[in-house]
Amino acid sequence: MTSYELRLQRAATAAAPAVAPTAPRSRPATDYAIVAGAWAVAVVTAAVFPLDDPRVAQVALFVHLVSMAIGFGAVIVIDIYGLLWLAGRRSLAELVDLDTAAHTVIAIGVGGLLASGIALQPELTTPLARFKMLLVLVLMLNGLAAQRFLVGMRTTLPAGTSGASIPWAAFQRGLTAALVSQASWWGAIAIGFITNAARHS
Ligand code: HEM
Secondary structure, three states, X not given: OOHHHHHHHHHHHHHOOOOXXXXXXXXXXXXXXXXXXXXXXXXXXXXXXXXXXXXXXHHHHHHHHHHHHHHHHHHHHHHXXXXXXXXXXXXXXXXXXXXXXHHHHHHHHHHHHHHHHHHOOOXXXXXXXXXXXXXXXXXXXXXXXXXXXXXXXXXXXXXXXXXXXXXXXXXXXXXXXXXHHHHHHHHHHHHHHHHHHHXXX
């Protein structure tokens, strides 16, 4: 390669964005409203139209568990990947690529949990059931906020950012998002099993 070609290549590399630009997200507040609205519809429907058919409840429990496996499975992978990124073992670009793929899978899982949860007749007058609904709202909003946070970082930080090169504020935010995610998912799962055990003992 001649020195001229070399200079051209260096100039092209310098001019290239550090990370692939993503499509601008034009409706920041709308996504939160949609998520909170879907949660509210599920809770109100469960409270106002209690489905009282054991066969429907049986199928719903199956759908509930399958949806949990889909949603929580993808969440565990992305949270572990996020922790590996904080530890410097994965790059920002790798994390964002995985999150982009996992986001739809998580949305399908959570959608299935909401829909099937309605048919499971939650007793929304009990503090435990109310607390579970709160955890479900937290895990949904936290998941959306974490995804937005990653997309935002991808447009401002170099693709190879990881570990010690992560700005301190971003490090704290990423760690908090992973901890809130795990706490709210495990809390909802634990309350689900407690409810099931109490009903069938
Ligand atoms: C991320 C969200 C959720 C997770 C991780 C989750 C998880 C679980 C789990 C693990 C069970 C126990 C199933 C079993 O023992 O076989 C369960 C049961 C249950 N869930 Fe959920 N759930 C979620 C959302 C919801 C929602 C939104 C509702 C209501 C609208 C709901 C209502 C119920 C009810 C009523 C039961 C008891 C079913 C029975 O005993 O027949 N869940 N859930």
